[in-house]
Amino acid sequence: MATKNPKKSNLKQKLTDKYRLVVLNENTFEERFSLKLSRLNVVVFGGAFSIILIIATTILIAFTPIKEYIPGYASSKLKADAVKLTFEADSLKIKLAILENYTKALKPVLTGEITSENIDSLQLEAQQLTIDESELDASREDSIFREKVERENRFAITNSNLNNLKVVFFSPLSGTISQDFDSSAKHFAVDIVAKTGTPIKAVADGTVIFAGWSAETGYTILLKHTNNFISVYKHNGNLLKQQGDLVKSGEVIASVGSTGELTTGPHLHFELWNGGYAVNPTNFIDFK
Structure with a gap:
């Protein structure tokens, strides 16, 4: 046992x-x-x-402000201040670049490269130029051309409207409109909801007149089109074009994102301006 x-x-x-x-x-x-x-x-x-x-x-420690007193944890206020200082640093960098360009323009005058003698010599050369007044007389072809221009200017309003009708815009993005154009609420745009990373296309041929970052609207790009039309694309995830680039209608210029302080989620804030006034994009574009 x-x-x-x-x-x-x-x-x-x-x-x-x-x-x-x-x-x-x-x-x-x-x-x-x-x-x-x-x-x-x-x-x-x-x-x-x-x-x-x-x-x-x-x-x-994990769910109360006590964790802020532990080394290695940063407070939410400190993070917000850091983001704000980053934006201010970017603004100061842009202002510094403008000041440097202004200083470079003044440098020739301050260093004496451009003197009053040079200016006087240019003025003297201009005074010595002789003008053949016979060349100023309008030729027969010139007179016909001037008469044609004057005839068109008599109906400038009508012709302007006809030119505007020739502009064809395409939808920059396929998605659901979450907020319509409302001038009374100062919402001069339409908000189109789409997935993050969805390509955003140019509504027409044009030139990029601005492509950069702002604290409120995030990555923003502006295109100038014919007949004084300007299209604006805000809250992008990233930009694929730079200022001065020429773009074709339907060409991808950015992607959907949710950047900037005023964003409410992944969407495109699209504005359309003509002659300095905001117009309702749905009157020109079919977003369906």
């Missing part, structure tokens, strides 16, 4: 032996409180209390 290990029996007995904890009144020796415990109970209760204490401490 197998015999039990006396060491294991002694360990089990030590863990399960009951002890009584009694709290007495020091003066009267009256029993106030008593509790029966064993070594095993103490280990279990102590371990459970330690686990609960660790979990509570972790939750307290």
Whole structure:
């Protein structure tokens, strides 16, 4: 027959032996409180209390402002200040570039490369130029051309409207319009919702007159088209064209994003201007 290990029996007995904890009144020796415990109970209760204490401490640090006092964690206000300072630094960099260009333009005058003598010599050469007045007389072809131009200018309003009708715009993006053009609410655009990264296309042939970043509208690009039309694309994820580039109608110029402080999610904020006035894009473009 197998015999039990006396060491294991002694360990089990030590863990399960009951002890009584009694709290007495020091003066009267009256029993106030008593509790029966064993070594095993103490280990279990102590371990459970330690686990609960660790979990509570972790939750307290992770979901309360106390974590800001721990080295390595930055406060939300500090992050906001850092972002604001980054935008201000970008603005200062642009202003510095403008100031440098202005200084370069003044440098020839300040260093003496352009003097009053040079200016006087240019003026003298201009005065010595002789003009043959016979060349100023209009030829027969010139007279016919002037008469044609004057005839067209008599109906400038009508011709301007006809020219505007010749401009054909295409939809920059296929998506759902979340907010329509509303001049009374100063929302001079249509907002088109689409997935992040969806290509944004030029509505017509034109030239990029601005492509850059602003704090409120994020990555923004502006195109100038014929007949004084300007199209504006805001809150882009990234820009694929630079200022001065020529683009064709339907060419991809950016992608959908959610950049800038005024954004409400991935969408395109599209504006259309003509002659300095905002026009309703839905009157010219079918976004369906």
